Amino acid sequence: MRRLWQMTMIKLARSQRVKAWAQSSRAGTALATRYVAGSNVVEGVACATQLLRNKQIRASLFYLGEYVDTPELVAQNVAAKIAVATALGDAGLDVHVSVDPTQIGHQLNPAIARQNAFRIAEAIALASRSHAGSHMLMLDMEDQGVTDATLALHNDIRAAGLPVAVTLQAYLKRSANDMNSLISSGATVRLVKGAFAAGADVAYTTRREVKSNSRNLIDLMFSKDAKATGFKPIIATHDDELQHYASQRAKEQGWVKGVEYEFEMLLGVHSELAELQASNGERVRLYTPFGSDWWPHAMRRIGENPANGMLLARSLVSG
Ligand SMILES: Cc1cc2nc3c(=O)[nH]c(=O)nc-3n(C[C@H](O)[C@H](O)[C@H](O)COP(=O)(O)OP(=O)(O)OC[C@H]3O[C@@H](n4cnc5c(N)ncnc54)[C@H](O)[C@@H]3O)c2cc1C
Structure with a gap:
């Protein structure tokens, strides 16, 4: 049932016709308001400011627009990433x-994506030069066809001395190896379960297996070896058991709460858990999307929990 719901929502997320309708009608407003910080840089940064001021929660800004394959849209995305950094x-x-x-630009040419990633990382370094904080180009991880390229990109940007981090997915069997090599180089890694699916030859295919591998990876991330290299763990999940597990491992291994590791969640999902963790002294960041191309992101969030069907129905009725 859960899988069927998710597949249906992913299909809706990819429908250009439904997207065009939803993004231009009142029907989608409730969805956009819940999961998206606004349509432009000013609104995105205003949301980040309020989160920090009112809730002591930090933000990672994400300009919406994925799987882009025209030079014009790539240029628009890069300009928005640089503008939000500034x-x-x-x-x-x-x-x-x-x-x-x-x-x-990865779909156009990986060399173009590399050039653009360096430009964004340089803009981040420049914009953050005069104040302390956790400044970072965070590379999201997409389907397994781009895993090697994304890791290579991360390693090259890091070798150039620019602020960069990368996401690893617990559903992939290769992630333990990738984690070990990132730990030995003292990188910053965001761990997620993974929003994609793949065959049992390369991936864990049940929720139980993915959760179990998440625990194994958390063990690596909070090991004494990881601490010694200056590695920085980021646990990105709404799963309260996994968050609790990570907090316990951190405590046992002597990682400083609120300083040496962080939790990351999505804007609009389980906000009460994010606020609870922040009030307990944990460092919490919200992945904060902004931009007008919000439909695919919102529909994937709706798909993550069948209980969100009510929110979808309400917003369609109100439109
Ligand atoms: C900050 C961040 C960055 C991410 N970046 C990537 C990435 O780069 N690549 C990638 O593949 N994936 C990424 N993801 C998505 C991730 O892989 C999972 O698909 C997603 O987080 C759901 O898994 P979960 O760990 O929250 O656990 P789940 O077991 O799915 O959820 C835990 C609990 O939260 C509830 N929940 C989860 N989502 C919702 C929702 N939308 N609405 C209501 N309840 C919900 C569930 O019902 C359950 O009770 C990211 C997630 C986060 C939080």
Whole structure:
């Protein structure tokens, strides 16, 4: 049932016809308001400012627009990523920007994506030069066809001395190896379960297996070896058991709460858990999407929990 719901929502997320209708009608407003910070840089940064001021929660800004395959849209995405980095710097906030490689030209030519990723990382370094904080180009991880390219991109940007981090997915069997090599180089890694599916030859295919591998990867991330290399763990999940598991491992291994690791969640999902963790002294960041192309992101969020069907129905009726 859950799988069927998710597949249906993913199909809706990819429908250009439904997207065009939803993004231009009142029907989608409730969805957009819940999962998206606004339609432009100013609204995105205003949301980040309020989260920090009112809830002590940080933000990673994400300009919406994925799997882009025209030079014009790539240029628009890159310009928005650079603009938001500059605006976050001007506001004195963490200059923390999330980027999908396919947003910045990977599908056109990986060399173009590489050039654009360097431009964004340089803009982040420049915008954050005069204030302390956790400043980062965070590379999201897409389907397994781009895993090697994304890791290579991360390693090259890091070798150039620019602020960069990368996401690993617990559903992929290769992630333990990837995690070990990122740990030995003292990188910053965001762990997620993974929003994609793949065959049992390369991936864990049940929720139980993925959760179990998440625990194994958390063990690596909070090991003494990881601490010794300066590795920085980011646990990105709404799964309260996994968050609890990570907090326990951190405590046992002597990681400083609120400083040496963080939790990351999505804007609009389980906000009460994010607020609880922040009030307990944990460092919490929200992945904060902004932009007008919000339909695919919102529908994937709706698909993550069948209980969100009510929200979808209400917003369609109100439109
Ligand atoms: C900050 C961040 C960055 C991410 N980046 C990537 C990435 O780069 N690549 C990638 O493949 N995936 C990414 N993801 C998505 C991730 O892989 C999972 O698909 C998603 O987070 C759901 O898994 P979960 O760990 O929250 O656990 P789940 O077991 O799916 O959820 C835990 C609990 O939260 C509830 N929940 C989860 N989502 C919702 C929702 N939308 N509405 C209501 N309840 C919900 C569930 O019902 C359950 O009770 C990211 C997630 C986060 C939080």
